[in-house]
Amino acid sequence: MSAAGDTIKPEEVLIEVVRRLIAGARHVAVGANSPIPAAAAFLAQRLEPESPNVSLQQSPEHNLWTDGGRELFDSAGQGRIDVFFFSGAQIDGAGNINLNVIGDYAHPKARFPGAYGSAYLYFMVPRIILFRLEHSRRTLVEKVDFISAPGTSPPNVFRRGGPIALVTPLCHFSFDKPRARFRLESVHPGHSVEEVLDQTGFAFDRPEQVPVTPPPPAEVLPLLRGPVATELAAIYPKFAERVFGIPVGAAVA
Amino acid sequence: MSAAGDTIKPEEVLIEVVRRLIAGARHVAVGANSPIPAAAAFLAQRLEPESPNVSLQQSPEHNLWTDGGRELFDSAGQGRIDVFFFSGAQIDGAGNINLNVIGDYAHPKARFPGAYGSAYLYFMVPRIILFRLEHSRRTLVEKVDFISAPGTSPPNVFRRGGPIALVTPLCHFSFDKPRARFRLESVHPGHSVEEVLDQTGFAFDRPEQVPVTPPPPAEVLPLLRGPVATELAAIYPKFAERVFGIPVGAAVA
Amino acid sequence: MGKSRDLDGALAAISDGTKLAIPADYAGVAMEATRALIRRGVKRLHLVTLPASSLQAELLIGAGAVETIETSAVGFGELGSAPRFTAAVLGGKVTLKDATCPAIHSALRAAEMGNPFGTLRGIIGSDILRQRPDWRVIDNPFGENDPIVLLPAIRPDVALFHAPLADRKGNIWVGRRRDLFTLAHASARCVATVEALHDGDLLADEVMAAATIPAFYIEAVALAPRGAWPLKMGDLYAEDTQHLLDYIALAQTEEGFRRYLDDHVFRRRAA
């Protein structure tokens, strides 16, 4: 347990898990609306021996792109992007993600913004990390209503990437590609395997003894809550306010 | 006859013919190694009521491209280029041009630089003007040894452009696309239909009475030999020296 | 003088039924022009977003100006969903052609190159592909049993965007918003609003020329200082986050949305 163990927020645990998953990457690209991945990437830039390139789709000031929005997709197509992140309104046990609709596509019950680049990047980036702040049977389902991007593909379909992990406030799953199934890697401090079983709509593998997720170590926390939180507030003001208590507008002024 | 009729150089007649052929164009693009088209285009910019865009592949200073060399081909594909120019080691009676080899391709007798963009632009630009400074049975042949770009295409092949004229030191041919044949439009001052028949390796149509090509009118000649020649010398020093007597190096310094 | 117009004059190129291409927020969104289009009551637009949109598509859809939208997403990122877009899709009031970002890039680049289709890896197995009968899967002729997606080229009638600078000839400096080149090239015509006019010729300066769309692609330019408001404009000004949050709250109902239009779109005309 870290020194500040009991005050650690769920988002901070997620950021720490993501930080470990992106270790050693040369280029971490972060899509729009992804504050947790952005925070983890900013940490990696400060902590990794070989500071990775970090590009934020959301922020021209924090990106390395000079050839338009297409350059992210081109770079992924060229094999230059090692890590990307997705969430999903629904994520299912086979790693399929749904960013489009709930219910029948022609007459949906709920509609989300859309698939963005997921249907492409999910194939092209070796390490896709899924994260979902709501861990429930509503979000983690047996089968998504709509496959925005499939978790796996038949062997003849060109694919160099896909999901490697799913991170939630309860736990960290890894993805077993040959079996197209998730495996419970660890449960976050304060939660239990029973809770995960209870709240997860899909079947998953797990070891006999499920480890506890290590929280952010003592040397990481001040970095996260200090300079990284400030950097984040300029791009994700609402998130930075909620998690780190930085008032909206403070970073812009 | 213009006032300076007897001193007009063959290249000046060609430039004048080209100038008339590009009348009304919105965008005249000139490839590498094309001093005569460049001169005609510079004249058009000074004389046309609606000054055309003129872009020179050879000269970044004289072009409007800001998206790389590909932009010429992209623009042509978009239908934005009205006029382009080609020459050819051989040009045949069906409008085929050869910029590659003489003899058998695998064991050629002569080799030229290559096709450049001809195999594409010949299809995409509505008004392609062919010009050839050597009018002989060696250059204007019944059938080219190698088709760098074909004069016409079957009706199912997408094609919005092609040759409209062939200009030589002797005469001006127009191209009859449905018949895939050249037609003699006019013979330049000082030359005859017999000479054209004698020096041309392909069969062509002609009217009963073949007109004489009008030489550059009196108001065009000073423009051509003055500012246009100077403009040209910066890009085509050898041509400007030979035709207009401007020493090589004068324009660069 | 050249291609400069007042805002309404510049927007004359956009009429009912126009296939209108617009950029994502990071590339410069012509919001002042969008409000002018809504005031004019434009109808039946076919919107194409390169590749996603937020307030621009949302307002046009809410105002009933859009018949079809081809997009990879409409939303406000972490601020929330786009309420009028969501309502219009759920209510069947707009034809939605769901796409994915690089598909729209590929289809517009195909138009830019004069090709009838673009190509795209990935997507196979996505229901997006299943919902797009206009997209085709072929067997890569250079591979073996290697399916790959082809997308018909998208050729918009008009591209509309907001850029930092224009000169008096109509050359537009866009900086690193390179998607705007694709939009200008792929579209038959192009209308831009700009923050400011540049004295002199943007193409005469090699440094500025490198990020300048030449005037021969541009139909009309209108001056519109802070013309992307309340969205951001690169390094020039930030998004007006509070305004967007207020909008999202208001636009949860049709009635609230109408009030927003009255306050922020129609009132300007009276002013």
Add this chain to the structure above:
Amino acid sequence: MGKSRDLDGALAAISDGTKLAIPADYAGVAMEATRALIRRGVKRLHLVTLPASSLQAELLIGAGAVETIETSAVGFGELGSAPRFTAAVLGGKVTLKDATCPAIHSALRAAEMGNPFGTLRGIIGSDILRQRPDWRVIDNPFGENDPIVLLPAIRPDVALFHAPLADRKGNIWVGRRRDLFTLAHASARCVATVEALHDGDLLADEVMAAATIPAFYIEAVALAPRGAWPLKMGDLYAEDTQHLLDYIALAQTEEGFRRYLDDHVFRRRAA
């Protein structure tokens, strides 16, 4: 320090058999680097020119460094033909893959996008197509009886070019020589020589950033003032026309070409 190397160090990425992509004269040709490669005796290069070349391909071919060249043309424009290229083709000393400019653009852009092939209108009926069994004609699936050409993507091992500026991180400012972006993106690695070093971060200035290739595409950078000589370098210096005319005259014979190499390539090493 970072990606800066001395010239020979930077060129370590190019070895015997490398598939090497080079730009046309207007985009910035790394001539000083080319001379260094010839001095080192590099062999069996597979040259890809985007889309044509003059002295660079000519010298490499004359020096016996090239096994295959894929190009739309090698020549000196109005100054004349490229004598060693011509002799090598006529003598069967080099494998020539004849192309046409937009085909090479399309094939490199396909690699840039991660696509297995590029698409191209035109060409049908050209003998160039007939001589390229690696190109395919398919029936456009969005048309009817509408043949169209597909070209396998070209993925060079290394791109080599000359640019005006680099900063200490390895970001390269290329101005409007936008083909260099395509070369850097399509190639696995990229080596650049530059006229000068820029103090500060090219990406930190929005005006410079717009025409800057980010360092993460760049393997190594070497300083080479007047590194394109005797070719031109945009608005920085003109082509040395007299030198090229002298070269063309000398290189009409193998012996004359060897004398040129002694005088202008090998002598530099001794100096």
